[in-house]
Amino acid sequence: MSEIPKETLLSIYETMVKIRVFESRVSELFAQGKLPGFIHLYIGEEAVATGVCAHLNPGDYITSTHRGHGHLIAKGGDLKLMMAELYGKRTGYCKGKGGSMHIADVDLGILGANGIVGGGPPIATGAGFALKYQGKDNVAVCFFGDGASNQGTTHEGMNMAAIWKLPVVFVCENNFYGISLSQERHQSISDIADRAAAYDMPGVVVDGNDVTAVYEAAAEAIKRARAGHGPSLIECKTYRYRGHFEGDPTVYRSKEELEAWMKKDPIPRFETNLKKMGLLDDARIMAIHKEMEDRVDEAIRFAEESPWPDPSELLEDIYTGPAVVV
Amino acid sequence: MRKLTYAGALNEALRLEMQRDPTIFVAGEDVGTYGGIFGVTNGLLAEFGPKRVVDTPITESAIIGMATGAAAAGLRPVVELMFIDFIGVSLDQLFNQAAKMKYMFGGKATLPLVLRTECGAGMSAAAQHSQCLESWFMHVPGLKVVLPSTPYDAKGLLISSIRDNNPIVFIEHKMLYGTEGEVPEGEYTIPLGKADIKRAGTDVTVVATLAMVPKALAVAEELSKEGISVEVIDPRTLTPLDEETILESVKKTHRLVIVTEEVGHAGSSAEIAARVAEKAFDYLDAGIRRVTAPFSPVPFSPALESHFIPSEAKIMDAVRAVLGAPETA
Ligand SMILES: Cc1ncc(C[n+]2csc(CCOP(=O)(O)OP(=O)(O)O)c2C)c(N)n1
Ligand SMILES: [Mg+2]
Numbered sequence: 001m002s003e004i005p006k007e008t009l010l011s012i013y014e015t016m017v018k019i020r021v022f023e024s025r026v027s028e029l030f031a032q033g034k035l036p037g038f039i040h041l042y043i044g045e046e047a048v049a050t051g052v053c054a055h056l057n058p059g060d061y062i063t064s065t066h067r068g069h070g071h072l073i074a075k076g077g078d079l080k081l082m083m084a085e086l087y088g089k090r091t092g093y094c095k096g097k098g099g100s101m102h103i104a105d106v107d108l109g110i111l112g113a114n115g116i117v118g119g120g121p122p123i124a125t126g127a128g129f130a131l132k133y134q135g136k137d138n139v140a141v142c143f144f145g146d147g148a149s150n151q152g153t154t155h156e157g158m159n160m161a162a163i164w165k166l167p168v169v170f171v172c173e174n175n176f177y178g179i180s181l182s183q184e185r186h187q188s189i190s191d192i193a194d195r196a197a198a199y200d201m202p203g204v205v206v207d208g209n210d211v212t213a214v215y216e217a218a219a220e221a222i223k224r225a226r227a228g229h230g231p232s233l234i235e236c237k238t239y240r241y242r243g244h245f246e247g248d249p250t251v252y253r254s255k256e257e258l259e260a261w262m263k264k265d266p267i268p269r270f271e272t273n274l275k276k277m278g279l280l281d282d283a284r285i286m287a288i289h290k291e292m293e294d295r296v297d298e299a300i301r302f303a304e305e306s307p308w309p310d311p312s313e314l315l316e317d318i319y320t321g322p323a324v325v326v
Numbered sequence: 327m328r329k330l331t332y333a334g335a336l337n338e339a340l341r342l343e344m345q346r347d348p349t350i351f352v353a354g355e356d357v358g359t360y361g362g363i364f365g366v367t368n369g370l371l372a373e374f375g376p377k378r379v380v381d382t383p384i385t386e387s388a389i390i391g392m393a394t395g396a397a398a399a400g401l402r403p404v405v406e407l408m409f410i411d412f413i414g415v416s417l418d419q420l421f422n423q424a425a426k427m428k429y430m431f432g433g434k435a436t437l438p439l440v441l442r443t444e445c446g447a448g449m450s451a452a453a454q455h456s457q458c459l460e461s462w463f464m465h466v467p468g469l470k471v472v473l474p475s476t477p478y479d480a481k482g483l484l485i486s487s488i489r490d491n492n493p494i495v496f497i498e499h500k501m502l503y504g505t506e507g508e509v510p511e512g513e514y515t516i517p518l519g520k521a522d523i524k525r526a527g528t529d530v531t532v533v534a535t536l537a538m539v540p541k542a543l544a545v546a547e548e549l550s551k552e553g554i555s556v557e558v559i560d561p562r563t564l565t566p567l568d569e570e571t572i573l574e575s576v577k578k579t580h581r582l583v584i585v586t587e588e589v590g591h592a593g594s595s596a597e598i599a600a601r602v603a604e605k606a607f608d609y610l611d612a613g614i615r616r617v618t619a620p621f622s623p624v625p626f627s628p629a630l631e632s633h634f635i636p637s638e639a640k641i642m643d644a645v646r647a648v649l650g651a652p653e654t655a
Contacts, residue, residue, distance in 0.1 A: 036626070037451055088630075096629065097626055098452060102454075115452065147383070150385050152385065152415075179355065181355070185381060186383040311629070
């Protein structure tokens with residue numbers, strides 16, 4: 001941690017707070033009936049996206065998941081455009097066509113949240129293929145869950161990335177559940193990183209609630225990928241505080257389990273370290289929270305004041321080029 | 327008579343069948359502890375235990391393939407695909423394995439398997455959680471395709487499907503789960519391949535499926551106030567398709583409107599229209615009309631989704647059009 005530049009540490013802290021504030025407000029808005037569709041929140045897992053994306057620039061790609069808001073924010077996503085999309089407004093990232101599960105910003109290298117569990121890994125592999133093909137030193141990062149780690153697509157993508165030494169970093173967010181099914185009921189291993197051995201790539205387990213540990217593991221894997229040495233797998237052990245989706249009664253896990261994880265909350269933990277290092281004090285912490293609240297407020301205002309898409313837009317954006325009339 | 331919801335009727339069918347036949351097991355994502363994401367398998371784990379109510383990993387290929395193997399080896403699997411859209415992950419095991427195994431083996435395999443799944447827009451669940459894809463399955467020889475629109479049909483058709491010795495894609499509609507209707511206690515079956523005349527009429531035949539059935543009925547009710555008599559037919563199964571009932575109706579009314587939430591292009595509506603054009607052309611007094619979703623992925627925003635789903639106004643217009651009236655919507 002001592003080698004991480006101070007500005008980076010502070011910016012990591014700000015990003016984690018930004019995600020937490022955004023997600024908390026989204027939860028409230030959903031409860032108020034303002035947001036349609038399914039919403040999967042990232043609260044509790046902020047350190048993963050933040051620690052990884054701190055290394056990325058707009059030329060690098062990510063593929064995200066149904067639980068994608070945190071990845072998007074960490075990769076530089078615009079809060080206003082995100083919020084407008086969650087509302088289903090025309091000014092949103094996807095003009096209201098995608099919603100929470102499909103937010104994307106291709107210019108920022110965000111190849112989309114994804115409604116399909118295991119949809120991302122082959123796509124990240126393909127982005128890595130293109131980067132290598134084009135001779136760039138960029139990388140593609142694939143975020144996926146413990147549940148997704150069992151999908152055939154995940155294994156197929158990893159295998160391909162490995163044999164062709166593609167610049168891909170597979171980041172598994174092991175939050176110990178795929179909806180109601182706990183990890184010990186959905187796979188017989190406890191460290192998903194073990195699966196890296198099957199593809200002869202490095203696999204490491206990190207404490208996904210320790211943002212500096214995530215940052216350091218990602219540094220290694222991304223360096224390796226940029227240097228042309230191929231993919232890696234990083235497993236981040238973490239936990240989601242909210243239900244699988246907003247409205248989930250979470251009958252499948254105990255309050256004690258949740259509370260134990262909340263004691264390991266990545267944000268106060270990092271805050272304490274930064275305070276010890278003299279990089280943060282209470283006034284600064286409050287100021288950062290206030291700033292993020294204001295930015296999310298602004299995003300909400302933008303979304304609420306934005307127009308709905310016009311019905312005529314329904315048939316736009318299906319094909320590139322002239323509309324295809326059937 | 328006692329009323330049940332569509333979800334409750336399906337649940338009862340599963341329970342009754344599992345009580346009757348110990349070779350039936352249920353498997354799928356979140357079907358056990360959670361009781362199914364839409365509640366259809368609620369309570370089954372408590373009643374039948376984890377041997378017969380199996381929570382699976384999120385691996386749709388293996389779910390369908392496992393069901394295929396288990397059926398070939400003597401069990402009667404009823405597996406759940408949480409959203410029909412996820413069939414994309416698992417097509418081979420259904421289309422190339424389950425559907426064709428009997429034929430490829432020269433008849434030496436029996437596959438009594440039911441793939442229960444759920445389709446449809448209306449929840450702002452967007453393009454990967456809202457599709458109607460029944461025609462995909464209709465197109466594959468070896469599969470039967472069942473799609474109930476009422477709690478009564480849901481229960482009877484599911485029992486028949488479980489007892490059938492073929493791979494069956496049983497398609498529910500997410501917006502129907504909460505709808506209520508009269509459902510007899512105890513077991514009963516509804517033959518696969520028998521359409522139901524949901525409302526008898528003499529002027530226009532409307533063939534509708536899934537969530538379009540209640541809409542077609544509402545339109546029929548509305549038009550009856552103007553003295554227009556609409557016959558509403560729900561085929562209930564697409565493979566086999568009860569051509570007979572549809573043709574008989576068209577021979578009586580001489581006018582046909584087909585309503586599906588599927589896109590029209592190469593959809594089930596196209597097949598039904600083609601059959602009537604082939605076999606009852608001389609009886610038609612007007613061109614066949616289809617009311618379907620536009621040829622677009624399902625949009626997220628309620629402002630767009632509400633225009634995607636065929637509306638009662640559009641159905642009404644189509645009925646008026648085949649009766650010769652100018653259209654409004
Ligand atoms: C192919 C597919 N199967 C099932 C689902 C339904 N589903 C959405 S998220 C989810 C759980 C995913 O678990 P995991 O990969 O661990 O991610 P987490 O939700 O824990 O972040 C499931 C089963 C889906 N969207 N896509
Ligand atoms: Mg998980």
